[in-house]
């Protein structure tokens with residue numbers, strides 16, 4: 121009993137000594153702290169949400185629910201109407217399978233929260249087998265806009281009839297045994313070829329001018345600061361990306377020689393080397409923090425835009441120039457005998473057919489698809505868009521050596537100062 125009381129006294133003494141020590145050692149820094157706080161407040165004053173965003177930031181833990189809900193409704197309807205009225209002719213596109221529902225929903229929730237709830241763009245889902253009722257019900261409920269479900273015709277999904285099936289089976293086995301990523305998967309090949317040459321002419325996309333590709337299990341890490349479709353339209357951009365990196369060369373041993381052959385066949389009729397972004401995919405100097413570990417494949421440096429996020433002008437893909445280029449590559453059957461990805465195919469064709477200033481890097485969009493992510497580097501952007509990410513995260517790719525972003529800055533239409541280095 122007495123022992124306990126002594127213990128409590130002792131605890132008080134320790135605590136009081138601690139407080140005195142704290143004041144003695146830190147007290148005189150108080151002015152400095154105030155000054156620092158003031159500096160920070162001034163520095164980010166423009167970020168004050170009442171001035172930065174028009175309207176309130178509503179706190180969900182406000183006890184006056186009635187008031188909050190009413191204000192929320194008026195503010196939101198005002199905002200939403202403004203934004204919906206300025207909507208572009210665009211769709212959010214997801215090719216996916218029924219069993220990927222939970223990943224699809226989590227991507228949808230992320231994109232709705234960070235962007236689409238204020239715009240309510242349509243969602244278009246595509247599948248090589250019919251979507252089941254559970255998928256349709258849950259995704260319709262998650263979407264702020266309309267939803268559409270499209271069954272891909274067999275002839276746009278399956279390998280072409282003139283593919284040599286005996287040879288194809290052999291090649292699947294060879295690539296699987298060589299440990300190539302998805303080397304043994306036939307469905308993955310159908311998917312890559314579909315995204316390379318067929319998604320844009322599916323009838324369900326006929327009404328639209330732009331698409332944003334979304335995959336299951338991706339996440340958007342910041343509020344969107346703008347409508348990217350509007351940026352595309354206003355600035356006459358045809359292709360937009362967030363991440364660019366090197367492809368595994370073992371997936372496309374003969375892709376580039378077939379590209380080269382097409383460049384010769386084209387003979388300058390649709391490919392204009394004077395203003396396109398061919399340097400971005402062909403130059404093999406090291407740029408920025410790249411390491412020399414990447415091989416080039418005849419002149420192709422393996423750089424590509426990561427197509428799991430991409431925003432495109434559908435009319436670029438629907439153009440005769442794109443179609444002819446794609447058909448030339450498709451006739452070589454490299455989607456099957458090798459494992460050509462849709463990302464390098466889109467990237468190579470876009471870098472050759474488009475002017476480099478028709479391709480845009482969306483610097484401000486925080487995004488992740490395992491294993492990589494991209495988080496805005498500007499502190500201002502980071503705070504203003506309420507980002508939840510870190511440029512120091514291990515997967516943050518922009519300045520890693522596998523990334524091609526510094527190369528894009530130099531040879532594409534990125535940071536102009538890089539061109540002088």
Ligand SMILES: Nc1nc2c(ncn2[C@@H]2O[C@H](COP(=O)(O)OP(=O)(O)OP(=O)(O)O)[C@@H](O)[C@H]2O)c(=O)[nH]1
Nearest residue numbers: 215216217220246247248307308311334335336428
């Ligand atoms: N309907 C359908 N969709 C598919 C099929 N294979 C892939 N997809 C979709 O195509 C997109 C790309 O496939 P992923 O499996 O994500 O390929 P990846 O992004 O290269 O690889 P990981 O995401 O790392 O597995 C995703 O949206 C998939 O849901 C398929 O056989 N049928």
Ligand SMILES: *[C@@H]1O[C@H](CO)[C@@H](O)[C@H](O)[C@H]1NC(C)=O
Nearest residue numbers: 283284285286287288290291
């Ligand atoms: C198909 O491929 C097999 C195996 O490579 C080959 O023996 C056969 O001649 C090919 N068939 C045709 C019609 O080219």
Ligand SMILES: *[C@@H]1O[C@H](CO)[C@@H](O)[C@H](O)[C@H]1NC(C)=O
Nearest residue numbers: 276317318321322323443447
């Ligand atoms: C889409 O384009 C491909 C390649 O040009 C063509 O083979 C296919 O028939 C087209 N599909 C539709 C539905 O127009």
Ligand SMILES: *[C@@H]1O[C@H](CO)[C@@H](O)[C@H](O)[C@H]1NC(C)=O
Nearest residue numbers: 383384385386387388389390
């Ligand atoms: C390629 O284009 C050049 C110049 O436009 C032309 O002189 C030449 O005949 C063309 N070659 C072929 C094979 O069409």
Ligand SMILES: *[C@@H]1O[C@H](CO)[C@@H](O)[C@H](O)[C@H]1NC(C)=O
Nearest residue numbers: 408409410411519520521522
């Ligand atoms: C360069 O890249 C390597 C590998 O990704 C990384 O470890 C290193 O920190 C980077 N250096 C700089 C200066 O960014």
Ligand SMILES: [Mg+2]
Nearest residue numbers: 335336428489
């Ligand atoms: Mg994926």
